[in-house]
Amino acid sequence: MTVNMKDIARDLGVSIVTVSKALRDHPDVSDTMRERIHLKVKELGYRPNLTARSLVTGRSSLIGLIVPDLIHPFFAEVAKGLSLAVRQHGYFLVMSSSEEDPLLEQQEVEHMLAHRLDAMVIASCQTNDEFLRKLRLGDTPLILIDRFFKDLPFHFVGSDDYAAGRLAAEHLLAIGCRRPAHIRGPENSVGIRRLKGFTDALKKQNIDLPEDYILRVLKVDVGGRTSGVDAFRRLMDLAYMPDGVFCYNDVIAVGVIGEARSQGMRVPEDLAVIGCGNLHYDNEISVPLSSIDQRSSEIGSRTAKLILGILTDKGTAVQQRVILKPHLIARASTESTKSNFAHSKLAGHTKRIHAKNV
Amino acid sequence: MTVNMKDIARDLGVSIVTVSKALRDHPDVSDTMRERIHLKVKELGYRPNLTARSLVTGRSSLIGLIVPDLIHPFFAEVAKGLSLAVRQHGYFLVMSSSEEDPLLEQQEVEHMLAHRLDAMVIASCQTNDEFLRKLRLGDTPLILIDRFFKDLPFHFVGSDDYAAGRLAAEHLLAIGCRRPAHIRGPENSVGIRRLKGFTDALKKQNIDLPEDYILRVLKVDVGGRTSGVDAFRRLMDLAYMPDGVFCYNDVIAVGVIGEARSQGMRVPEDLAVIGCGNLHYDNEISVPLSSIDQRSSEIGSRTAKLILGILTDKGTAVQQRVILKPHLIARASTESTKSNFAHSKLAGHTKRIHAKNV
DNA sequence: GCGATTAACTCTAGCGCTAACTGTAAGCGC
């Protein structure tokens, strides 16, 4: 049997309400009484039933977070940043993974809404905006992170994926790449914008990105490594092999580097590789991986700030959009290859300029 | 305003109870009525208030999980395995991180208990058993994972850390190491047992582990890499440098390998390195890392099985203990070095046998 | 000494839902 307020009240011969007030530091209770109650609470090991409390107050002090994959360091870091920040204000984070499955995500969202959380944060894996658009939120504030959906009335916190693509392109060009390719991400805001930023930055320097230099893969996070391996093989099969590749994320990049090396190619001499995400082990892999840092934990803390604003100040009904600027972390996988190209196994190829790129 | 049962009932001119029954597929409701109710539910976008439901039923269909660190792939995988398995039975996982802080963990536990979850799973970072021993659980079942606490009346699921230490030792000896060292983990069951297993297995082959071959580090998970770097430097400073090292976990091992190489040493020729955890990127790092696999996701699924047993079958009051056998994953960082030793930079050293080891 | 204020407690109602019981009418066998 769990102890409840009635037990405390009965034992002390006071009313339940007095106990309730004492526990919430209500001024209606005398110091003597408060102390007696607290003593009894300790003695009996009483713990307020937050379910009951939240039923009557309408607030749960819980914030929900749904991400596509908790194993992915990006989301894990976002979760950590968010959790730390909200906890300092008495909120508690409830996390869940959608396993990159839109239907599962929908169930999770419904479930969380049914639990009447105070706010919900989603890195949504929906392939279109239908579910989110039709969602009946009641009065639960919803914050989208990482993946943006146009024309939806939700707050958003994420990084500037267009800039990420641009940074990658500029960097590859700066180190001497002339035939950069892109292993693109999914058809969501992140994948689309990274591609767009990449393409635009190349175009600016009069380099066109041919269709077959844009590779699609099925899996990007879970199973991303294998996708990288496959993608590299497809790169090899091209008439003109690229001399640099911007991978949608670091997991794919790891696969690309691994396969490139096992095929006897050198990174970055034969192929420069840059990823995105700046995972914590990027520096430790066979060829330390250049990457675009998305400031993941900051996404968490900024989201927390936004939520706390909404929950305290009811005035923050206005739609907020927080876009963090990514930055480049250059490592060995894109060390300047210009001087090396002549000695490359692909030296023959490097002299040819891709028709479309002229 | 959120819709509630009263709204549905009023709109249809039926009683609240009928609505409640219809939604829970109670046989008391006719098919016609059930359909009318479901239609109205859809129309109004009604979602049952699970807070209220759980207040009256006493069950929340929520299972809590507290881990020291969500970024650590081991716990992330446990979480994933657990989440997937319980979800199939209508339970929902609520996760939280203690950030390896015993006090924070205590708060989280109290908080979760206050929310009346149906069960709680903890990979506890408590440094002693006081908190857990004194904990008033009410009737919430508690399952400890990964880190074991002796003489506490809780269920346990984890891997056999003693066997992990033993496997590591046997492997290092098998590949020809004669002076194996150990970078040990914290003073919890995991750290202690891995050390014990390691020591015992060495002893069995008449190899003694001198005190200065057992290194302590402060941080093992977050900041574990740096610990590995530091530990390697301390190894270098020893009178007799070890020729192999078993690291408490892979993060530390990564630090060791990185520093070893940047100091001009070869892995495994000069120093064989084996970690523990078998992280997903072990194969991708500069020297693919041998590791002891702890079957992390299985820990998750076995925990789920245990919980579901407890929650359905009230008879499972008997204390359960599930110990999974780890297994060795050998990679380049421990490739047989016997033949290489002669050519090693440390060749001179390899011929000397450590005094204590004779 | 009287109304007004204040401190400290209690009472009442209800958050949204469900378990357990109580009708009620129809259907059945005999």
Add this chain to the structure above:
DNA sequence: GCGCTTACAGTTAGCGCTAGAGTTAATCGC
């Protein structure tokens, strides 16, 4: 027609707690 069951609805009570109004006695100003 009688008792019995069955199908389907409603009534009652209460999960554990809190907001807000009510009560009581002490204190205060004048």
